[in-house]
Amino acid sequence: MLKKIAAITAVAALALTSHATQAAEEWPTRPVRILTPFPAGAGPDAWLRVVAEKLQKKWGKPVVIENKPGGNGFIAIDAWKQRNGSDKGAGDAHELIQLDNVHLVAYPSLFKKLPYDPAKDFDVLQPLFRGYFFVTVPTASTYKSVADIVADAKSRPGALNYGSWSVGNPVHLGSALFESMSGTQMQHIIYKEVPMLYAAVANGELDWALGTLGSTNALAKAGKLRYLAVGAPTRQSFAPDVPTVGEAGGPAGFEITGWTFVAAPKGVAKPVADKIRADIAAALAEPDMKDRYATFGYTPYAPTPEQFAGFIASESAKFAEVVKRAKVSLD
Structure with missing residues (x-):
C-alpha cells in the first residue's frame, strides 16, 4: 500500500511539474x-x-x-x-x-x-x-576635491548644506552616510522635485549634492556644475576622469548606489x-x-x-x- 501511495504521489508531482513547465512555455497569454x-x-x-x-x-x-x-x-x-x-x-x-x-x-x-x-x-x-551617485558642486565652488568639503565641514560644524528631494531617498541616506563616515555634521535641505534640487546646486544655493549622471549631466555639460567624485568602488567607464570618493580625499570605501x-x-x-x-x-x-x-x-x-x-x-x-x-x- 505504501509503495502504491508513493507511486501515486510521484506521478502527481510529475504531472504538476509538467503542467507548470507548460504554463511557463505558454506565458504570457495576454x-x-x-x-x-x-x-x-x-x-x-x-x-x-x-x-x-x-x-x-x-x-x-x-x-x-x-x-x-x-x-x-x-x-x-x-x-x-x-x-x-x-x-x-x-x-x-x-x-x-x-x-x-x-x-x-x-x-x-x-x-x-x-x-x-x-x-x-x-x-x-x-x-x-x-x-552610482556623483558628488556634485557648483561650477564656481572653491571645492576642488572631496577632501576640501570634509575639511570645511569639520572646521564649521553644521554650516555646510546638501540636498535631496525627500527624507529617506538614496541621495539623503547616502549623504547621511557620508557625514557618518567623514565625521562631519551638515544641514539637509529638501526640494520638492529632482530638477529643483540640482538647479539649487548649479546656482550655489547648495554646497554640494549627490546625483546620478542622468539627473545632472545636462547641467554639467552646460558648465553649471562639476563632478568632484563618484561614490563607487572604482572609476566609471563613462566618466573615467572622475575619481572615486576615496581617491578624492573622502572616506575610503564610501559607496552609494541606486x-x-x-x-x-x-x-x-x-x-x-x-x-x-x-x-x-x-x-x-x-x-x-x-x-x-x-x-x-x-x-x-x-x-x-x-x-x-x-x-x-x-x-x-x-x-x-x-x-x-x-x-x-x-x-
Whole structure:
C-alpha cells in the first residue's frame, strides 16, 4: 500500500511539474502590465521602457508601462496589490511592478508600519541596473576635491548644506552616510522635485549634492556644475576622469548606489518566475545595451538570485545603521 501511495504521489508531482513547465512555455497569454512609481521621463522609467520594448518582441504580447508616481511609491504599490488580491487569482505574473532599492532596504527601517510587506508581497525577480551617485558642486565652488568639503565641514560644524528631494531617498541616506563616515555634521535641505534640487546646486544655493549622471549631466555639460567624485568602488567607464570618493580625499570605501528591480506577486509559479527573470537578463545583455548603459550613466548588474538576496541583506543592514545614526523616522 505504501509503495502504491508513493507511486501515486510521484506521478502527481510529475504531472504538476509538467503542467507548470507548460504554463511557463505558454506565458504570457495576454498583455503584461508593469506599474512603476517613477514619473514618465525619469531615468528609471525611461530605462524600463527600453527593456519593455525588448520583452514585447520576445513575448509576442504588449508590455504596457503604467506610471503611478508619488507617496513614496506607495500609490503604485497599493494599486498593484489591489490588482493582485486573493479575488484576482494568486500570483498573476501578468501584473508586475518596478520598485526602487529603498522599498526593500531603507523603508523597513524608516517606517514603523509599511503599507506592504517586502517578504510576503513581492517575489523579487531581477535588478535592472545599478547607478552610482556623483558628488556634485557648483561650477564656481572653491571645492576642488572631496577632501576640501570634509575639511570645511569639520572646521564649521553644521554650516555646510546638501540636498535631496525627500527624507529617506538614496541621495539623503547616502549623504547621511557620508557625514557618518567623514565625521562631519551638515544641514539637509529638501526640494520638492529632482530638477529643483540640482538647479539649487548649479546656482550655489547648495554646497554640494549627490546625483546620478542622468539627473545632472545636462547641467554639467552646460558648465553649471562639476563632478568632484563618484561614490563607487572604482572609476566609471563613462566618466573615467572622475575619481572615486576615496581617491578624492573622502572616506575610503564610501559607496552609494541606486537600483531598481522588477517584482512579481508572491505565488507565481517558479517556472514562470524563472522565465521572466531569464528573459529580462537576456534583454539587458543584448549588444546594443552597452551604449545605452553609458548614456544613462548606469552599470550592468546581473547577479544570481542567491547573490542578489545577499546583496539586499547587506544593503538593508547598512541603511538600518545609517537611519539609526541619523535618527530619521517617517512615521
